Amino acid sequence: MKLVHVFAGICCLLPLGCQSSSRDDRAEIVFWAMGREGEEVAKLMPEFERRNPDITVRVQMIPWQAAHEKLLTSYAGNSLPDMGQLGNTWVPEFQLLNAVENLAPYIEESNTVHPEDFFPGIWDTYVIDSAVCGIPWYVDTRLLFYRKDLLAKAGYADPPTSWEEWFDVSAKLSGQNPERYGMFIPTNNEFQPPIIMGVQKNSSLLKENNTRGDFSGNEFRAALTDFHRFFSNGWAPVKTTQIANVYQPFAEGYFAMYITGPWNINEFQRRLPRELQDKWMTAPLPGPEGKTGVSLAGGSGLVMFRNSRHKEKVWKVIEYLSETDVQLQFYHIATDMPSRVDAWRDSSLANNKYARAFFEQLNHVVATPKIPEWEQIAQKVREYAELVSMDRLTVEEATSALDRDVDQMLEKRRWMIYGK
Amino acid sequence: MGNRSHIRAALFFLAPALIAIGVFFFIPVIAAFVLSFTDFDIYSLANLEYARFTGFKNYTRIFDDPLFWKALKNTLYFLLIGGPLSVAVSLCAALLLNSRLIRFKTFFRLAYFTPVVTTLVAIAVVWRFVYHPRFGLLNYMLSWFGVSPVDWLGDPNWAMPAIILMAVWKNFGYNMIIFIAGLQNIPKELYEAASIDGASWWQQFRSITIPMLAPTTLFISIITMIGYFQLFAEPYVMTQGGPLNSTLSIVYYMYQMGFRWWNMGYSAALAFVLFALILIGSLIQSRIQKKTKIA
Amino acid sequence: MKAMTRIFLYLALVIIAGVTLAPLLWMLSASFMPRGEASVFPPPLIPVTFTLEHYIDLFTRGNLARYLFNSAFLSVCVTIISLVINSMAGYAFAKYRFPGRDSVFKLLVSSMIIPAQVTMLPLFLMLNKMGFINTYMGVIIPGMAGIFGIFLIRQFAASIPDSLIEAARIDGAGDFKIYWSIILPLCKPILITLGIFTFMGTWNDFLWPLIVMTDDSMYTLPVALANLSLEHVQDTELMMAGSVMTVAPVLILFAAVQKYYISGIMAGSVKE
Numbered sequence: 001m002k003l004v005h006v007f008a009g010i011c012c013l014l015p016l017g018c019q020s021s022s023r024d025d026r027a028e029i030v031f032w033a034m035g036r037e038g039e040e041v042a043k044l045m046p047e048f049e050r051r052n053p054d055i056t057v058r059v060q061m062i063p064w065q066a067a068h069e070k071l072l073t074s075y076a077g078n079s080l081p082d083m084g085q086l087g088n089t090w091v092p093e094f095q096l097l098n099a100v101e102n103l104a105p106y107i108e109e110s111n112t113v114h115p116e117d118f119f120p121g122i123w124d125t126y127v128i129d130s131a132v133c134g135i136p137w138y139v140d141t142r143l144l145f146y147r148k149d150l151l152a153k154a155g156y157a158d159p160p161t162s163w164e165e166w167f168d169v170s171a172k173l174s175g176q177n178p179e180r181y182g183m184f185i186p187t188n189n190e191f192q193p194p195i196i197m198g199v200q201k202n203s204s205l206l207k208e209n210n211t212r213g214d215f216s217g218n219e220f221r222a223a224l225t226d227f228h229r230f231f232s233n234g235w236a237p238v239k240t241t242q243i244a245n246v247y248q249p250f251a252e253g254y255f256a257m258y259i260t261g262p263w264n265i266n267e268f269q270r271r272l273p274r275e276l277q278d279k280w281m282t283a284p285l286p287g288p289e290g291k292t293g294v295s296l297a298g299g300s301g302l303v304m305f306r307n308s309r310h311k312e313k314v315w316k317v318i319e320y321l322s323e324t325d326v327q328l329q330f331y332h333i334a335t336d337m338p339s340r341v342d343a344w345r346d347s348s349l350a351n352n353k354y355a356r357a358f359f360e361q362l363n364h365v366v367a368t369p370k371i372p373e374w375e376q377i378a379q380k381v382r383e384y385a386e387l388v389s390m391d392r393l394t395v396e397e398a399t400s401a402l403d404r405d406v407d408q409m410l411e412k413r414r415w416m417i418y419g420k
Numbered sequence: 421m422g423n424r425s426h427i428r429a430a431l432f433f434l435a436p437a438l439i440a441i442g443v444f445f446f447i448p449v450i451a452a453f454v455l456s457f458t459d460f461d462i463y464s465l466a467n468l469e470y471a472r473f474t475g476f477k478n479y480t481r482i483f484d485d486p487l488f489w490k491a492l493k494n495t496l497y498f499l500l501i502g503g504p505l506s507v508a509v510s511l512c513a514a515l516l517l518n519s520r521l522i523r524f525k526t527f528f529r530l531a532y533f534t535p536v537v538t539t540l541v542a543i544a545v546v547w548r549f550v551y552h553p554r555f556g557l558l559n560y561m562l563s564w565f566g567v568s569p570v571d572w573l574g575d576p577n578w579a580m581p582a583i584i585l586m587a588v589w590k591n592f593g594y595n596m597i598i599f600i601a602g603l604q605n606i607p608k609e610l611y612e613a614a615s616i617d618g619a620s621w622w623q624q625f626r627s628i629t630i631p632m633l634a635p636t637t638l639f640i641s642i643i644t645m646i647g648y649f650q651l652f653a654e655p656y657v658m659t660q661g662g663p664l665n666s667t668l669s670i671v672y673y674m675y676q677m678g679f680r681w682w683n684m685g686y687s688a689a690l691a692f693v694l695f696a697l698i699l700i701g702s703l704i705q706s707r708i709q710k711k712t713k714i715a
Numbered sequence: 716m717k718a719m720t721r722i723f724l725y726l727a728l729v730i731i732a733g734v735t736l737a738p739l740l741w742m743l744s745a746s747f748m749p750r751g752e753a754s755v756f757p758p759p760l761i762p763v764t765f766t767l768e769h770y771i772d773l774f775t776r777g778n779l780a781r782y783l784f785n786s787a788f789l790s791v792c793v794t795i796i797s798l799v800i801n802s803m804a805g806y807a808f809a810k811y812r813f814p815g816r817d818s819v820f821k822l823l824v825s826s827m828i829i830p831a832q833v834t835m836l837p838l839f840l841m842l843n844k845m846g847f848i849n850t851y852m853g854v855i856i857p858g859m860a861g862i863f864g865i866f867l868i869r870q871f872a873a874s875i876p877d878s879l880i881e882a883a884r885i886d887g888a889g890d891f892k893i894y895w896s897i898i899l900p901l902c903k904p905i906l907i908t909l910g911i912f913t914f915m916g917t918w919n920d921f922l923w924p925l926i927v928m929t930d931d932s933m934y935t936l937p938v939a940l941a942n943l944s945l946e947h948v949q950d951t952e953l954m955m956a957g958s959v960m961t962v963a964p965v966l967i968l969f970a971a972v973q974k975y976y977i978s979g980i981m982a983g984s985v986k987e
Contacts, residue, residue, distance in 0.1 A: 077848030
């Protein structure tokens with residue numbers, strides 16, 4: 001075979017190489033969704049496509065762990081999809097990059113989507129510099145999941161409502177023979193517990209217009225000290241990596257309380273043995289003073305990426321997913337809590353004993369600093385909290401080091417706001 | 421045969437390769453070098469105005485960065501324990517296979533080489549499960565000897581040894597082949613003469629095999645070292661750098677900084693520090709070998 | 716005495732073989748176990764119930780055929796292209812005299828010490844400007860030429876007798892004809908070896924395709940497998956099946972050509 005033929009053959013294949021996903025005659029919307037949501041939302045698409053025959057939606061599922069870097073790499077490579085699911089703490093980054101479209105004009109014209117329809121604390125996390133960067137899709141916050149029976153045995157017919165009670169019941173439920181704990185705090189992969197405790201103690205986490213860390217401030221230090229007590233007093237296990245699967249130990253009573261999110265309502269119902277189903281419950285977080293403590297406003301929203309060539313059609317998909325009925329459908333298949341308030345009036349949620357605590361908590365949520373560096377900062381907080389939990393650093397050392405690292409991360413931001 | 425057309429022909433043959441290497445290797449290397457003197461990051465990605473020339477700031481920052489030193493420590497741990505271990509295992513396997521007393525050499529050689537050609541990601545996935553504290557093969561086999569289960573990938577003290585073990589398992593076949601070639605190049609007369617003189621196997625090994633293998637050993641040590649400095653896929657798939665950053669390697673840290681947090685200037689600086697380390701390591705190795713040879 | 720030594724040697728060999736092959740055999744075995752069967756203590760060695768469900772799952776829901784195609788297509792393309800380009804350069808370095816030849820060659824060889832990771836970010840940005848991110852070209856382009864390949868071929872081609880080339884020139888053959896009809900056929904052994912190296916290297920490559928391919932339809936097998944493993948941490952048997960599918964093609968290829976591959980490593984190393 002002549003060399004020329006080989007080259008010619010390869011050149012014919014090159015156009016294949018230049019094409020990435022698909023070409024479309026009718027509009028194909030590419031929608032990136034993460035984790036569980038990615039798997040489930042595809043099921044809602046056939047109905048949408050039935051109502052809009054000129055649009056097909058291709059859902060691509062991305063694991064949460066790789067999602068952040070994937071999104072940024074795609075941004076850099078100009079290959080972002082038409083629309084995507086973004087965790088609300090990521091929205092500031094993409095707004096800064098000018099990657100997401102301001103949806104305010106679409107909202108004005110819409111019959112389905114109005115700001116008043118959503119939880120205010122949640123809606124707020126998507127508004128940056130008065131641009132509406134995303135529409136809340138599902139909400140997430142963290143609250144207490146606990147073993148009713150174990151708490152009752154310790155003298156708590158009702159869940160703790162203040163930190164004092166929280167510490168007390170944790171102490172009562174922890175012991176050596178057999179080894180058991182009041183709380184489970186996964187320091188190896190969750191940043192929420194120390195941050196939540198920090199904001200409950202009124203720490204602002206960052207200061208000076210979000211350009212410096214405030215973790216050495218008294219509020220956060222106090223919170224982290226209490227956080228540390230769980231481990232130093234044996235109220236929570238220190239070696240968290242051994243508990244890869246939380247359901248087993250919870251069922252066995254290895255620990256009695258766990259701060260986690262709404263997806264676990266379904267998981268607990270699915271994975272815990274039948275005898276246990278009436279023995280666990282959810283409750284809003286205890287606050288330091290005895291009222292409901294605040295939690296973090298989490299969840300994901302739907303964003304429209306600026307490079308999309310089918311913006312009107314993308315908006316249709318977003319509207320569809322924001323309809324009350326569809327939000328309820330999604331709740332049923334993915335058990336992610338709807339962001340629309342009126343969806344909660346539906347009996348499936350209103351009468352859901354587990355969901356009630358969430359509704360309560362959703363009225364006490366705060367946003368974390370809306371800056372691009374937040375993700376990296378949150379990971380650092382987790383790292384240092386873990387070190388504190390293992391007594392490798394004291395609270396003073398950890399918070400000072402944390403501030404030092406965070407200040408370094410924010411140096412660019414400081415320069416951009418003050419320096420230029 | 422005009423000299424002109426001779427050179428023209430040479431250029432024709434060289435052009436594709438040199439252009440490809442020049443454009444897609446050397447230019448990025450130079451670009452990375454320049455990038456390492458800036459603070460190019462996600463803000464700069466949005467707007468080029470937000471990139472500053474920062475001189476040696478990235479490099480000094482690396483010096484002050486405790487996470488870098490952790491990554492360096494981990495990488496050196498991997499290298500200094502895993503490297504010699506890998507070379508020793510390869511040498512043993514090569515000696516075994518080189519013995520005149522055994523048959524079925526091809527089968528064993530193939531078996532030992534199999535891990536080398538397998539995809540690292542696939543292997544990491546399998547070994548992640550082999551290391552499972554409760555259901556993994558390793559703890560199961562250890563339990564036969566009465567050893568209580570170890571949380572290989574979850575314990576900061578055991579995570580790196582676990583990765584070392586896997587890396588040695590994967591690579592020893594490759595170096596083994598090179599050792600075999602080296603062993604076969606040793607003239608048999610030397611051994612025969614030594615036997616006649618009454619030397620034991622161990623004495624022959626020390627005075628003939630080891631010195632004659634010295635160039636091969638040096639070669640293997642250097643390429644193993646270069647490869648091990650670039651530890652990345654194992655921590656990425658198995659431990660994500662944890663637990664407690666005990667498996668954070670330099671390349672992993674570089675990847676995190678560059679592609680996760682988009683501190684691209686800093687990441688580029690890390691890359692060049694890695695390059696410098698590899699260079700220094702190679703020089704040290706050659707120097708040591710030369711010294712022991714003379715001694 | 717000799718018998719004792721022999722027994723000892725065989726014992727050592729078998730134990731090492733056991734340790735070497737055990738994880739792979741277990742991987743194969745677990746891939747045929749139904750969901751959850753592998754997650755028990757003590758770990759099962761042989762599937763109680765033999766099932767193909769995970770393989771089926773991978774091909775239907777998991778889109779494995781696409782990833783297989785991507786890996787195969789890229790490996791073949793890179794191999795063919797790089798063999799042509801590297802052999803041309805290797806031949807030129809071996810058989811042509813031109814000013815600076817040795818210095819350029821030395822420069823290339825010494826730059827092999829630069830770790831590839833140094834280039835990744837700028838290369839990413841460069842290919843992005845050219846529009847090659849998330850395309851096959853994005854993987855093919857960096858693999859088109861390799862210094863190691865040029866080195867191997869140059870060493871081999873240097874041993875081809877000059878007289879052959881002289882004779883062909885006297886007969887009136889042009890430079891390209893000499894390369895194509897004389898040099899290449901003579902280089903067959905090293906080309907096969909290099910081809911296998913390149914094919915396997917491209918197939919197993921992980922970090923670069925991870926960076927360049929953003930759309931899941933473009934993933935290669937290792938990237939898809941890593942994705943799968945991050946998402947389905949609990950589904951051991953499924954991941955084992957994925958690993959088997961990633962490893963099997965290369966293993967089969969290796970078994971077929973192991974003679975060349977291994978002799979290639981020996982040849983490339985003893986030079987030092």
